[in-house]
Amino acid sequence: xxxxxxxxxxxxxxxxxxxxxxxxxxxxxxxxxxxxxxxxxxxxxxxxxxxxxxxxxxxxxxxxxxxxxxxxxxxxxxxxxxxxxxxxxxxxxxxxxxxxxxxxxxxxxxxxxxxxxxxxxxxxxxxxxxxxxxxxxxxxxxxxxxxxxxxxxxxxxxxxxxxxxxxxxxxxxxxxxxxxxxxxxxxxxxxxxxxxxxxxxxxxxxxxxxxxxxxxxxxxxxx
Amino acid sequence: xxxxxxxxxxxxxxxxxxxxxxxxxxxxxxxxxxxxxxxxxxxxxxxxxxxxxxxxxxxxxxxxxxxxxxxxxxxxxxxxxxxxxxxxxxxxxxxxxxxxxxxxxxxxxxxxxxxxxxxxxxxxxxxxxxxxxxxxxxxxxxxxxxxxxxxxxxxxxxxxxxxxxxxxxxxxxxxxxxxxxxxxxxxxxxxxxxxxxxxxxxxxxxxxxxxxxxxxxxxxxxxxxxxxxxxxxxxxxxxxxxxx
Numbered sequence: 001x002x003x004x005x006x007x008x009x010x011x012x013x014x015x016x017x018x019x020x021x022x023x024x025x026x027x028x029x030x031x032x033x034x035x036x037x038x039x040x041x042x043x044x045x046x047x048x049x050x051x052x053x054x055x056x057x058x059x060x061x062x063x064x065x066x067x068x069x070x071x072x073x074x075x076x077x078x079x080x081x082x083x084x085x086x087x088x089x090x091x092x093x094x095x096x097x098x099x100x101x102x103x104x105x106x107x108x109x110x111x112x113x114x115x116x117x118x119x120x121x122x123x124x125x126x127x128x129x130x131x132x133x134x135x136x137x138x139x140x141x142x143x144x145x146x147x148x149x150x151x152x153x154x155x156x157x158x159x160x161x162x163x164x165x166x167x168x169x170x171x172x173x174x175x176x177x178x179x180x181x182x183x184x185x186x187x188x189x190x191x192x193x194x195x196x197x198x199x200x201x202x203x204x205x206x207x208x209x210x211x212x213x214x215x216x217x218x219x220x221x222x223x
Numbered sequence: 224x225x226x227x228x229x230x231x232x233x234x235x236x237x238x239x240x241x242x243x244x245x246x247x248x249x250x251x252x253x254x255x256x257x258x259x260x261x262x263x264x265x266x267x268x269x270x271x272x273x274x275x276x277x278x279x280x281x282x283x284x285x286x287x288x289x290x291x292x293x294x295x296x297x298x299x300x301x302x303x304x305x306x307x308x309x310x311x312x313x314x315x316x317x318x319x320x321x322x323x324x325x326x327x328x329x330x331x332x333x334x335x336x337x338x339x340x341x342x343x344x345x346x347x348x349x350x351x352x353x354x355x356x357x358x359x360x361x362x363x364x365x366x367x368x369x370x371x372x373x374x375x376x377x378x379x380x381x382x383x384x385x386x387x388x389x390x391x392x393x394x395x396x397x398x399x400x401x402x403x404x405x406x407x408x409x410x411x412x413x414x415x416x417x418x419x420x421x422x423x424x425x426x427x428x429x430x431x432x433x434x435x436x437x438x439x440x441x442x443x444x445x446x447x448x449x450x451x452x453x454x455x456x457x458x459x460x461x462x463x464x465x466x467x
Contacts, residue, residue: 067401091331133331136350167354
């Protein structure tokens with residue numbers, strides 16, 4: 001049995017790459033945890049689709065203000081410097097190239113950078129939210145995801161089989177086993193868990209992994 | 224000029240069968256719960272309005288507000304980006320039973336379509352949804368080497384909006400992130416009806432602080448201490464309340 005990173009550890013690893021002064025949108029779910037792991041001395045400003053820049057952490061239970069929520073409809077707080085704006089301005093920030101980083105979840109990521117994260121097929125109620133907007137415009141679109149599905153199928157693939165969220169939009173994947181860049185239609189391995197051989201990682205990946213320069217250990221604290 | 228309205232029932236009088244209604248809010252924040260409930264009251268008393276097309280980001284939560292409007296059977300079609308919530312049972316059951324039509328629109332495209340409707344721009348190009356199922360059948364054009372999808376404006380007969388302060392001229396402020404879609408919807412509807420927490424005299428709202436100028440507003444009704452959808456759902460509220 002292979003050990004793997006927890007969602008919290010994946011979020012920690014993604015947070016290490018967010019530069020001081022970056023404007024960042026974090027998707028609903030696992031990516032929201034990235035905000036907790038800002039390295040000391042760096043200040044990132046977080047954006048939420050429903051019209052807030054620079055919001056703070058969750059309030060204490062019982063002191064929620066339901067006019068102050070994030071895109072996941074969870075209560076947040078004000079900080080000195082918070083700004084409010086309407087939805088068209090919010091998505092001008094998204095599509096207009098003003099965000100530095102968007103971090104989303106994924107069902108599948110293709111070596112082409114295609115992302116599928118909004119629909120598992122024709123059954124049930126479809127819902128897209130802001131995902132299709134977020135994958136266009138942010139200077140870096142990254143994904144946090146388990147490397148394989150619950151039943152062991154690769155989530156990093158040659159071509160997505162599920163309905164696409166966006167075409168050629170993802171540039172970096174923080175998986176439970178590795179950090180992988182997408183460069184010119186190829187998965188380029190940057191970091192992997194030290195306990196895992198390249199061949200073992202390749203066997204759990206649905207497309208060819210390339211090495212290009214230094215390969216580092218994916219080293220994350222226990223958290 | 225006096226756009227103030229005497230009551231919630233007066234505010235929802237001129238809404239008719241088959242109309243397209245924009246309803247402000249993102250989840251519960253900025254949702255005009257009292258206006259929606261007044262509309263339900265009118266339907267229960269008169270059988271109208273029905274066959275409504277509703278534009279909102281979501282599809283309601285629990286059994287109050289938009290969810291109650293759907294549950295009452297007044298809504299024929301919903302245009303939204305995210306018809307899921309903590310308790311989306313009302314919409315989910317109607318949708319899976321084929322009793323309500325859904326037009327799913329990416330959230331930023333929904334906002335921009337509404338803005339375009341209010342700004343007199345019939346169509347625009349966006350990178351959002353290119354290459355996906357939601358772009359099927361829509362014209363695509365290449366600008367500076369990148370592909371963009373053409374989207375059309377979205378307009379409404381009526382907008383139901385929640386704001387914080389309003390004056391008799393229709394100038395509005397909003398409370399924190401309850402702003403969301405509300406200012407855009409004010410622009411995009413032929414008739415915009417706003418519930419405000421307080422009606423103030425003209426001049427009380429600092430001109431620098433006006434978010435929606437009164438030209439976009441046709442009616443203002445005061446609802447002090449408006450209900451929040453989240454609080455109602457935590458209390459497991461149902462609208463209308465069951466009668467014995």
